[in-house]
Amino acid sequence: DENSYVDSQFGVFGLKYNLSLNQNSFLRSVVSASYSGNNFKADRFLDMDTPQERLVRYTEADNSETRFTLSSLYNTKLSNRVTFRTGLLLETFNVQSLLLDRTEQEDNNGDGDPDLVNFRDIDENIALWQPFVQGQLRLTEKLTLNAGLHTQYSSLNSQFVWEPRAALNYDIFPNHSLNLGYGLHHQSIPLPLLFLNETINGEVQQTNRDLDFVRSRHYVFGYDVRLSNSWRGTIEVYYQDLDKAGVDAFPSSYYTLT
Numbered sequence: 270d271e272n273s274y275v276d277s278q279f280g281v282f283g284l285k286y287n288l289s290l291n292q293n294s295f296l297r298s299v300v301s302a303s304y305s306g307n308n309f310k311a312d313r314f315l316d317m318d319t320p321q322e323r324l325v326r327y328t329e330a331d332n333s334e335t336r337f338t339l340s341s342l343y344n345t346k347l348s349n350r351v352t353f354r355t356g357l358l359l360e361t362f363n364v365q366s367l368l369l370d371r372t373e374q375e376d377n378n379g380d381g382d383p384d385l386v387n388f389r390d391i392d393e394n395i396a397l398w399q400p401f402v403q404g405q406l407r408l409t410e411k412l413t414l415n416a417g418l419h420t421q422y423s424s425l426n427s428q429f430v431w432e433p434r435a436a437l438n439y440d441i442f443p444n445h446s447l448n449l450g451y452g453l454h455h456q457s458i459p460l461p462l463l464f465l466n467e468t469i470n471g472e473v474q475q476t477n478r479d480l481d482f483v484r485s486r487h488y489v490f491g492y493d494v495r496l497s498n499s500w501r502g503t504i505e506v507y508y509q510d511l512d513k514a515g516v517d518a519f520p521s522s523y524y525t526l527t
Contacts, residue, residue, distance in 0.1 A: 270314045271327070277307040294345035299338070306333035313371075315382065325382055328370045332461060335363040350407040354417075358399040366391045366461045391464040396424040397457075403434075411440040421455055425463070426479045430455045436489075444495040451489075455482035458515045477515065483526065486510040 283301030290296060313327035342356030367390050371383040378384060403417025419432040436450035457463070458480055467476045491505040514526050 270317055272312045272324075274310045275308070277305075279303075279305045290345075293347075294343070296341070296343050298341040300340075301338045303336045303338075304333070306331075308332075325371070326385065328372070329367065330369075331365070331367040333365045334460070337361045352405040353402075354404065355402045356400070358401075360397045360399075362393075362395045362397075362460070364391060364393045364395065364460050364464070366464060368461075388466050389461060389464055390466075393425070393464065395460075398422040398424075413438045421482070423457065423482075428482060430482060430484075446493045448491045448493065449489070450487070450491075452487040454485050454487060456485070457482055462515065480515050481513045483511065483515070484513045 281301065281303040283299060285297070285299045288296040288298075307330075309328065309330040310326070311328040312324050314322060315325055316322050337360070339359045340356070342354055344352070344354045346352050368388040369385050370388060371385050374383040374386050376383055399419065399421050401417060401419040403415065406414045406416075408414055414435070414437055416435040417433075419434060420430065421432070422429045432453045432455060434450075434452035436448060438446055438448045440446045458477070463477050463480065464475050465477050466473050468474075469476070486509070488508040488510075489505055491503060494502045496502055511526065
């Protein structure tokens with residue numbers, strides 16, 4: 270009882286530039302632009318097989334995202350034991366999203382059909398800044414430490430987070446090593462959900478706009494073996510601990526993890 274129409278587009282373009290500063294240092298920069306869009310429309314037949322049969326636009330969703338990215342990092346080898354790297358990732362988004370739907374809506378205008386309700390109609394610009402520093406230190410001939418600090422700042426709701434990360438690698442035998450790692454990561458919930466409209470006391474509000482980043486802690490323990498010049502084997506135990514995920518205000522199976 271429904272005609273559906275789906276259309277999507279995607280495009281990406283990028284440039285990378287490497288600059289050798291000296292024998293031990295280099296600068297690498299990448300600029301890119303991308304576009305993705307999808308459009309969905311559904312026309313539903315109401316009162317089918319009756320004299321009152323009619324075709325009604327029931328759902329319309331139009332989402333697009335234009336993204337510009339600048340990534341730059343500086344890498345230098347300070348000594349035979351120490352390597353240092355710092356950089357910045359800057360992403361800017363233009364998000365456009367429209368959602369109209371009649372599903373489970375009342376007929377407030379009295380035309381005999383459920384009302385076509387505007388759940389989302391946004392045109393927003395967002396910037397995400399991600400500076401970082403990291404280093405590699407050979408503590409001994411067999412033990413190597415990789416550690417760093419990653420940060421994120423969102424212009425949408427002025428969120429700022431720190432993300433420490435570290436990993437130890439120990440060569441137990443020639444061609445055999447153990448590694449242990451920890452990392453703290455944050456991610457925004459899907460952008461269309463951030464701008465979802467909700468009617469409260471007769472006023473349309475974007476109640477999800479100030480939701481925190483989803484936070485996840487990653488723990489890894491691994492064993493690595495080089496079997497030959499062409500073969501390598503790895504076994505890992507991985508654990509992820511997630512919190513601050515968006516959920517319904519009332520208990521349900523719905524959540525925003527992706």
